[in-house]
Amino acid sequence: MTFDWQYIVDALPHYKTALWLTVKLATIGIILAIIVGMVCSIIQYFKVKVLSQIVQVYLEVARNTPLLIQLFFLYYGLPKIGITLSGELCGIIGLTFLGGSYMAEAFRAGMEAVTKSQIETGKAIGLSNLQLMRYVIIPQAFSYSVPGFGANCIFLLKETSVFSGIAILELTNTTKNLMGIFYKTNEALLMLVIGYLIILLPLTLFLTWLERRVRHAEFGN
Amino acid sequence: MSEQVPILQVKGLTKKYGEKIVLNGIDLQVEKGKVIAILGPSGCGKSTFLRCLNGLEEVQGGDILLDNESLINKSTKWREVRQRIGMVFQSYDLFPNLTVMENILLSPLKVQKRNHSEVEAQALELLERVGLADRANDYPRQLSGGQKQRIAIVRALCINPEIMLFDEVTASLDPEMVREVLDVIAQLADQGMTMLIVTHEMNFAKLVADEVIFMDKGNIHEQAPAEQFFTNPQTERAQQFLNILQF
Numbered sequence: 514m515t516f517d518w519q520y521i522v523d524a525l526p527h528y529k530t531a532l533w534l535t536v537k538l539a540t541i542g543i544i545l546a547i548i549v550g551m552v553c554s555i556i557q558y559f560k561v562k563v564l565s566q567i568v569q570v571y572l573e574v575a576r577n578t579p580l581l582i583q584l585f586f587l588y589y590g591l592p593k594i595g596i597t598l599s600g601e602l603c604g605i606i607g608l609t610f611l612g613g614s615y616m617a618e619a620f621r622a623g624m625e626a627v628t629k630s631q632i633e634t635g636k637a638i639g640l641s642n643l644q645l646m647r648y649v650i651i652p653q654a655f656s657y658s659v660p661g662f663g664a665n666c667i668f669l670l671k672e673t674s675v676f677s678g679i680a681i682l683e684l685t686n687t688t689k690n691l692m693g694i695f696y697k698t699n700e701a702l703l704m705l706v707i708g709y710l711i712i713l714l715p716l717t718l719f720l721t722w723l724e725r726r727v728r729h730a731e732f733g734n
Numbered sequence: 735m736s737e738q739v740p741i742l743q744v745k746g747l748t749k750k751y752g753e754k755i756v757l758n759g760i761d762l763q764v765e766k767g768k769v770i771a772i773l774g775p776s777g778c779g780k781s782t783f784l785r786c787l788n789g790l791e792e793v794q795g796g797d798i799l800l801d802n803e804s805l806i807n808k809s810t811k812w813r814e815v816r817q818r819i820g821m822v823f824q825s826y827d828l829f830p831n832l833t834v835m836e837n838i839l840l841s842p843l844k845v846q847k848r849n850h851s852e853v854e855a856q857a858l859e860l861l862e863r864v865g866l867a868d869r870a871n872d873y874p875r876q877l878s879g880g881q882k883q884r885i886a887i888v889r890a891l892c893i894n895p896e897i898m899l900f901d902e903v904t905a906s907l908d909p910e911m912v913r914e915v916l917d918v919i920a921q922l923a924d925q926g927m928t929m930l931i932v933t934h935e936m937n938f939a940k941l942v943a944d945e946v947i948f949m950d951k952g953n954i955h956e957q958a959p960a961e962q963f964f965t966n967p968q969t970e971r972a973q974q975f976l977n978i979l980q981f
Contacts, residue, residue, distance in 0.1 A: 633790055634827040634886075638841040638893060639816045648840060652831040 520697050521704060531687035532708050538601060538683065539670045539712075542608030546669065547662065549609055550616025555646065557617075558624050568617075575614035580675045583607045588679040604676045604683075612669045619661025623654035656727045663720035670713060684708045739802055741766045741928055742787070742819075742897060748795035749782055749952075756782050758952040759796060764897070767926045771933060771943035771960065775975065779952045780932045784899045787930070788812075788821045817846065820895030824902040826886040828874035834861075835870040838889045846893065853892065860888040864918050880911025884918055891922075898922065900931045916942075936979055940964045948972045 553568045575583075587603040598606070627650050635645045677686035688705040692698050742764040749757035756779045764770060772780045785791045787798060789805070789812035798805045805815060828837050835857060842853040861867040864884040874882055883903055890898065900919060904912040916938050922929065923942045933939055939946060939960065946963040948956040948971070956963065956972045967973045 628827075630823060630825045630827050631829065634823060635829075636790065636812075637788055637816055637821040637823075638889065639813050639845040640841065641813060641845075644844055648832070648844070649829055653829075656831070 514699060516703075517697055517700055520695065521700050524691055524697075524701070524704060527687055527691060528684070528704050528708055531682055531684045532711065534601075534681070535670075535673050535683040535708075536712060538604050538608065538676065538681070539673050542605050542612060542673075543666050543669050545605070545609040546612025546616045546665070549613030550618075551620050551651075553613060553617040554620040554624060555651075557621060558650075559642070572614045572617060575610055576618075580607055580611050580672050581678050583610055584675065584679045600676075600679050600681045603679055604673070604681050607676075608669055608672065611672065612665060615665045615668070616662065619658045619665060620654060622661060623656070623658030624650055626657040627653045659720075659724050659727050663724060666720065667713060667717060670716065671709070738766065740764055741801060743799040743802075744787075744796070745799070746796035747783070747786060747793055747798065749779070749786055749791060750794045756952050757786065757793075760952075760954060762947065762954070762957075764928060764930065766896075766928055768944045769923045769927075769929045769931065769942055770945045770947060771931050771939035772947045772949060773933070773936070773939060773975070774949035774955075778949045780949050781901050783949070784821065784901050784930060784932055787899060788816060788819055790821075813845070817841075817893050818895055819897045819899060820890035820893055821899040821901065822883070822886050822890050822903050824905045826879070826882045826903075828877075828882050828885055828889070830874050833871050833873055834866070834877070834885050837874070837885065838892050841889070841893050857888065857892050860891055861885075863921070864888055865914075878911060879907045880914045883907060883911075883915045887915070887918055897928045897930070900929065900933070902932050902934065904933070904935060936964070936976075948975065950975075 553572065556564045556568050559565075584603055584607045587598060587607055588600065591598060631649055631653070632645060635649045640648065673683050674685040676683050677689060680686070682690070684705055688701045692701045695701075740763040742762075744760055744762040747757055747760040748755070760783060762770075772783065774780050782791060786793050789810070793806060796806070800815065800818065804810075805812075828834070829840070832840065835854070838857045838860075839850075839853055842848045842856075843850060858867060858870065861870060864887065866881060866884055866888075869877060869881065869885075874885070877885065887903070903919070904915050907915060912935065916935060919929070919931065920938075920942050931939070931943065943960040946956075946958055946960045947954055948963065948967070948969070950971050956967060956969045958968065963972070964976070967976055
């Protein structure tokens with residue numbers, strides 16, 4: 514098997530653009546997903562009337578449908594009722610929709626890990642429910658959730674490859690296009706793999722470090 | 735005998751878990767400055783009793799009066815009551831995400847909205863008193879069990895409660911650390927703090943308590959001045975209990 518190295522050099526700018534787009538969409542989507550997830554799990558934690566039922570429906574729908582179908586709905590379905598969104602916006606919304614449900618699950622587990630005696634102690638020193646959340650439950654739940662959040666970050670980052678289904682020029686779609694035009698399949702796929710590794714390896718290392726750091730800071734082990 | 739109204743009055747307090755009766759009509763009067771030790775075998779309801787006084791358990795009957803005001807009604811603001819009745823638990827439960835000082839200042843600053851420098855000065859003085867002034871900026875994970883428990887006591891004291899409840903605060907400590915915590919409580923007794931202490935440390939109870947309550951199966955079996963209770967218990971159940979504890 515021979516590699517056309519000159520082709521790879523020529524294609525680099527396309528990959529660079531695609532890589533940045535992938536990172537950009539994933540970052541925005543993941544941050545929003547964490548926010549949505551935390552809000553949902555707090556609503557469920559307090560069993561807020563009506564809202565917690567709505568959240569429950571959302572979680573079930575989001576986790577039990579494929580991202581590709583969610584994206585199709587946003588990109589091809591919504592225009593039928595007069596709502597037209599750009600591909601990138603659909604991608605971000607889709608990733609947030611899916612990711613929010615996974616993050617909610619991770620954060621719920623974190624909140625449930627905060628012991629009853631911590632909560633009672635908080636009450637015993639006069640904290641209100643909101644103060645209890647703000648100073649006791651959320652900070653600790655966050656530490657407990659870091660491993661779950663981390664796993665979801667990696668999962669969601671890889672899910673951006675599904676964006677190729679709605680014409681977003683992220684890494685996978687760019688590769689498919691280049692293969693279609695130049696037939697340099699081996700070169701293009703090699704670049705694709707390297708592209709994902711460039712993003713995911715440092716992220717994984719960072720998350721491992723963060724996990725250990727947070728564990729130690731909170732619980733000393 | 736002074737004529738003053740007891741600071742805390744408990745009348746016929748009843749607590750049930752479903753059908754199971756945990757507290758079967760407890761009556762108690764606590765005068766200001768008195769130290770009351772609550773003794774009894776495991777599962778007799780002594781911890782539950784303290785938790786009721788702090789609104790951590792719902793009660794099914796009877797009344798609790800703090801300064802002659804009933805706490806058993808819908809309009810009771812437990813958040814305010816808890817600033818007057820402090821409580822320290824067996825598991826100390828310092829918040830691991832906050833430093834020692836942040837743990838202590840949390841309630842005075844956020845709940846009571848007191849002045850920062852004033853509260854900090856008070857916190858430092860209290861820390862000094864329990865011998866931990868140098869640990870103010872440490873995190874709980876850096877402290878031993880006994881140190882954590884002393885900090886938990888300081889945290890409760892810094893809210894300026896009128897009554898302190900101690901729920902087996904030395905039960906999870908190494909024997910060597912029990913002493914340092916009991917010393918702090920004994921100090922408080924000397925200063926005239928009103929306290930209800932659930933404990934298994936008999937010698938400590940004998941030394942510190944004005945009065946002893948002996949509970950079993952949700953009832954108060956015997957209530958007597960400490961000296962009398964330990965030297966000459968009246969009920970058979972209390973005699974039995976004390977005998978078991980003496981090797």
